[in-house]
Amino acid sequence: MAGTPPTPRTRPTIYDVASEAKVAISTVSRVLNGSNEVSDATRDRVQAAIQKLQFRPQRTARALAQQSVTSLAVALPSATSAFYVEILKGVKDAMREREMDLLLCNLGSGHPGATLQRFLHRGAVDGLLLVSLPVDEALAVQLRGMQAPVVLLGSQSDEFDAYWWDDEAGARTATEHLIELGHRRIALVTAHAWGYSARPRLAGYRGALEAAGIDYDPDLVAAGDTTKHAGYSEEAGAEAMAKLMGGPTPPTAIFAASDVQAYGAWAWARDNGLRVPRDVSIVGYDDLKLSRYLDLSTVSQEMQRAGLRVAEQLLSRLDGSQDDCVGVELPARLIARGSSGPARA
Structure with missing residues (x-):
């Protein structure tokens, strides 16, 4: 049986x-x-x-009984792109000694506001770090309704703690570097228009050209066909490079609006028999760790340090800080390396 x-x-x-x-x-x-x-x-x-x-x-039940802080949320356009991974490294460093859960909300590039709303409706969080999403009045109302500290990274606000970079100034600096090297046909590998930093970096590029007396040529601005990460990807960089170099008078220098796009542009140049910087100079934007090993000239935003700073600010709010809201412009500086050289005679 x-x-x-x-x-x-x-x-x-x-x-x-x-x-x-x-x-x-x-x-x-x-x-x-x-x-x-x-x-x-x-x-x-x-x-x-x-x-x-x-x-x-x-843990959640115990924390509720103790009325303690248990969760910090980070909402950002992509949890896998190299730029945002660097920011998350800094957040992790700030939380190293804290017994807290880190919740990630992948906003995407389609409808980030709606994605954030659904995320917040699924449950309360003790604090929110919001990355690369402008805050309009409708979103501000929603964030106020959280009744929890909010810190912004990559956008400005008079109501919340905010840390940001001047993308227009950074792009201007990168373009000026190529102009100083004697280049006059300077192309821009840009992102798709909905990318948050695409417009100010285009404005900085144009501003540097115009200040140097160089006419702006829209044919020297190209985005890749790949839409992943709003065009901030290696694939999109290679696709844009192919468009820019296919004309009768190709550019002698490329300013790529991100390092990953610069990697793609550089790979296309290599695969098509062009040497960097002898045949074409390339400058990126971000200063990812890999860029230091590839010898890529770029604009450093110190993303890991930025992630650390904003996370520390959020933690101070969670600890009871009642100071006035802070607004901090983060540093961005040119780092000239071997990928950018003098224009050909």
Whole structure:
């Protein structure tokens, strides 16, 4: 005769601990929360029951009972692109000593506001770090309704702590570097128009040309066909490079609006027999770690340090800081390396 199937093992609950220790549930809760309102004998009995049953309290339930901070959310356009990974490294560094959960919201480039709204409606978070998403009045109302600290990175605000880069000035600096090297046909590998930083970097590029007396030529501005990451990708960089170099008078220098686009542009040049910088100079934007090894000239935004700073500001708010909102323009500086050289005679 077949035996009775075993009962599936279930996770022990606080009720099981109370029953095993022959105490009230409230007593178990006091022991878990380190209360002094429990005798040593009772505490020993409860801890013996916890050990016997291998009970592990749920962190969220325990935190609610203690009214402690448990979760910090980071909402950003992409959790996998190299730029945002660098920012997340800094956030992680700031949270190293904190017993908190880090929740990621991948906003995407299609409808980031709606994605953020759905994320916030799924449950409360103790604090939000919002990256590369401008805050209009409708979004501001939603963020105020969180009743939790919010810190912005990559956009400005009079109402929330905000840290940002001047993308127009950074692009102007990169273009000026190529002009100083004697280049006059300077092309821009840009992103798609909905990319948050695409327009100011185009404006900085145009501004540098016009200040140097160089006519702006729209044929020297190209985006790749690939839409992933709004065009900030290696594939898009290679596609744009193919468009720019296919004309009768190709540019002698390329300013790519991101390092990853510069990688794609450089790969296309190599595959088509062009040498960098002898045949074409390339400057990127971001200063990703790989760029230092590839010897790519670029504009450094110190993303990891920026992630650390904004996360520390958010943590200070969670710790009770009541200071006025801060607005900080983060540094962006040109780093000239071997990929940019003098124009050909």
